Amino acid sequence: MTTVAWDGKTLAADRRMAGYMTTCKIFPIPGGYVAGAGTMDQLVEVAAWLQEGGDKPRLPDDPESEFIVVRGSEAFWLSWPYLREVRIREPFAALGSGAEYALGALAMGADARTAVAVAAQFDPHTGGGVDAVDIS
Template sequence: MTTIAWDGKTLVGDRRVSVGTTTYSSTKIRRTADGRLLGATGDWYVACAVMDWLDKGGPRPDGQGSERWCTALEVTPDGRCWLHGRDGKWPVEDGFTAIGSGREYALAVMAVGLDAKRGVEVASRFDPGTGNGIDALELEAPAAEMTSPGAGTLAIAA
């Protein structure tokens, strides 16, 4: 699989793509012409088609809703974050998020105040589906302030 992480400022993705037991390197995040940031995990052929669809429009690509699937993350130029899955999209109202097989590592790292880059680096160390280096894209426009209560914060009881 992979790890894609968003910390409210930077979208980071690893580069490992697996086909059977062979791994390749590929860029899994991109910036669209209108300034959105995209990243995807899952079946890589479907993920590429979904990112193309999110970038250029048109009909939703085949493969979603079947055994071939992907999850995509979209960040708008104003800093809003959306997750796209088999059945549609939904907003992420937290200050950070991650998708893919190494998401728990990245989420834990960001929950203690570190950035998405460090989150994907840690996921690369412990998750066998994450690796081959990382790519990072910063949001060009300043992110909008979150309006939901507690957005971007996580209280950890001692």
């Protein structure tokens, strides 16, 4: 899995993929960004759909992935099975296997980058560095 964090200004994600490889899990979309946790195939499919439009991707009935979409100053969680954007009203959010660690760090005042770095210290599925985009 992975860890994604949103602090109201910055969207951050770790880079670990398949246990030993690294990649960026934050993708630009029209008007914002999407980041996800779970399988890379599902993240790439959802990112391509948000970038290009068209039919929603066909994901497994029991997907392992979840997503945060940021447009402007608003963040949304993509719900399954319809991939509808559900507005996140909290000042911060996190998802993925290290979400609980990241949420604890965010609640203590950490920014999103630091929250993902904290999660990487404790969650074996989070690591490889942190990518982040600042939303202005």
